[in-house]
Amino acid sequence: MSPAPHRDDTGAPWTRADAAGVLVRPGPGDHKYTRGVVGLCTGSARYPGAAVLGAEAALRTGPGMLRYLGPAETARAVLARRPECVPGPGRVQVLVLGSGMDAAEARRRWLGLRHDGTRAGAAAGPDVSAGTDGGTAGADAVPVVLDAGAIGLVGSAVGDGHPVVVTPHAGELAALFAQAGEGRFGTRAAVEAEPELAALTAARRWGAVVLLKGAATHVATPRGRRLRVEVGTHWLASAGTGDVLAGCLGTVLASLAARGRSDDDALAEGAATAALLHARAAELASGGGPLLALELAEALAPAVAELLTHAADAAPAETAGNGRDRPTP
Numbered sequence: 009m010s011p012a013p014h015r016d017d018t019g020a021p022w023t024r025a026d027a028a029g030v031l032v033r034p035g036p037g038d039h040k041y042t043r044g045v046v047g048l049c050t051g052s053a054r055y056p057g058a059a060v061l062g063a064e065a066a067l068r069t070g071p072g073m074l075r076y077l078g079p080a081e082t083a084r085a086v087l088a089r090r091p092e093c094v095p096g097p098g099r100v101q102v103l104v105l106g107s108g109m110d111a112a113e114a115r116r117r118w119l120g121l122r123h124d125g126t127r128a129g130a131a132a133g134p135d136v137s138a139g140t141d142g143g144t145a146g147a148d149a150v151p152v153v154l155d156a157g158a159i160g161l162v163g164s165a166v167g168d169g170h171p172v173v174v175t176p177h178a179g180e181l182a183a184l185f186a187q188a189g190e191g192r193f194g195t196r197a198a199v200e201a202e203p204e205l206a207a208l209t210a211a212r213r214w215g216a217v218v219l220l221k222g223a224a225t226h227v228a229t230p231r232g233r234r235l236r237v238e239v240g241t242h243w244l245a246s247a248g249t250g251d252v253l254a255g256c257l258g259t260v261l262a263s264l265a266a267r268g269r270s271d272d273d274a275l276a277e278g279a280a281t282a283a284l285l286h287a288r289a290a291e292l293a294s295g296g297g298p299l300l301a302l303e304l305a306e307a308l309a310p311a312v313a314e315l316l317t318h319a320a321d322a323a324p325a326e327t328a329g330n331g332r333d334r335p336t337p
């Protein structure tokens with residue numbers, strides 16, 4: 009069974025046909041650098057597993073290359089599992105920051121990456137080691153996914169000119185609102201009561217694309233576009249599956265950025281596509297029973313293959329609900 013489109017009057021359901029339009033098969037003219045390179049700055053001495061899960065997920069979604077930019081001790085764990093991963097700085101088309109880090113470590117890493125030139129630009133070929141100064145960013149700053157401990161950096165990243173996708177669960181979004189002194193969505197219960205409005209409010213407040221995780225995934229843009237993805241199975245509600253989503257999202261966004269797309273619509277479509285792949289991978293990994301986050305990550309590759317196969321024979325009517333022209337509440 010595939011994730012069912014939602015039929016009520018909330019964010020537009022993001023369909024398999026919509027998502028298939030976001031992914032591309034590699035062609036004869038491709039090499040690893042044309043397909044998108046993901047930079048992963050995730051994991052910590054406390055949570056090395058989050059880095060392993062994100063790396064497995066990013067690779068199984070099919071990037072040209074994955075660079076691991078996190079702590080050395082965590083890099084060893086990532087490389088032991090996935091030798092395909094390239095450690096150390098270099099050019100990337102997207103940066104994923106914060107899974108498996110606390111806020112203090114995420115901030116330290118962010119300042120270090122910024123100093124090393126993370127903002128150098130998607131179109132021109134962003135280079136996390138380019139040594140450009142840490143001043144005002146240009147419009148071509150590399151897209152950034154802020155997860156877990158890095159969510160509070162959204163203001164800084166947007167202020168620096170990065171296209172940003174922030175990926176909170178309800179508790180993390182409530183904490184972000186509470187820290188900003190905005191009471192309406194300052195509790196987990198308040199976010200869970202109106203998740204779509206909470207995501208939209210945050211997108212407008214911080215000028216970033218918001219992917220709010222939960223039993224359904226809500227994506228919102230600062231201009232009010234809303235997309236929704238239903239989960240395939242509630243077995244997905246287990247530790248580490250969010251780290252998997254962040255890695256998958258990194259690869260989808262790197263592929264879009266490599267094709268020159270990192271505007272808010274592209275980020276939102278990439279976010280909804282990653283959520284849909286994640287939901288489908290959960291069904292494949294679960295088979296009706298418990299799933300492990302690492303198995304979920306592994307199942308992303310067949311989920312990508314299925315979606316690309318679907319693209320060939322998708323009915324045009326299936327793409328009707330992509331939310332581009334919907335009014336906002």
Ligand SMILES: NC(=O)C1=CN([C@@H]2O[C@H](COP(=O)(O)OP(=O)(O)OC[C@H]3O[C@@H](n4cnc5c(N)ncnc54)[C@H](O)[C@@H]3O)[C@@H](O)[C@H]2O)[C@@H](O)CC1
Pocket residue numbers: 054055056057058059106107108109110156157179247248249250251
């Ligand atoms: N394998 C790994 O390395 C994993 C690492 N993870 C990382 O762990 C970090 C913390 O993530 P969380 O979102 O869990 O944040 P927290 O650990 O801050 O927990 C969120 C909230 O849940 C509450 N809570 C904790 N245990 C509870 C329980 N047994 N019953 C009820 N409430 C409980 C806490 O009091 C807190 O308010 C993130 O950096 C994340 O990426 C997680 O993704 C899980 C897997």
Ligand SMILES: Nc1ncnc2c1ncn2[C@@H]1O[C@H](COP(=O)(O)OP(=O)(O)O)[C@@H](O)[C@H]1O
Pocket residue numbers: 177220221222223224225239241242243244245246247248249250251252253286
């Ligand atoms: N009740 C649920 N049913 C289905 N999926 C869920 C449910 N609750 C959470 N999820 C999904 O599980 C993942 C959990 O992510 P997250 O909370 O970041 O966990 P972690 O930090 O442990 O990786 C998200 O993709 C979220 O959408």
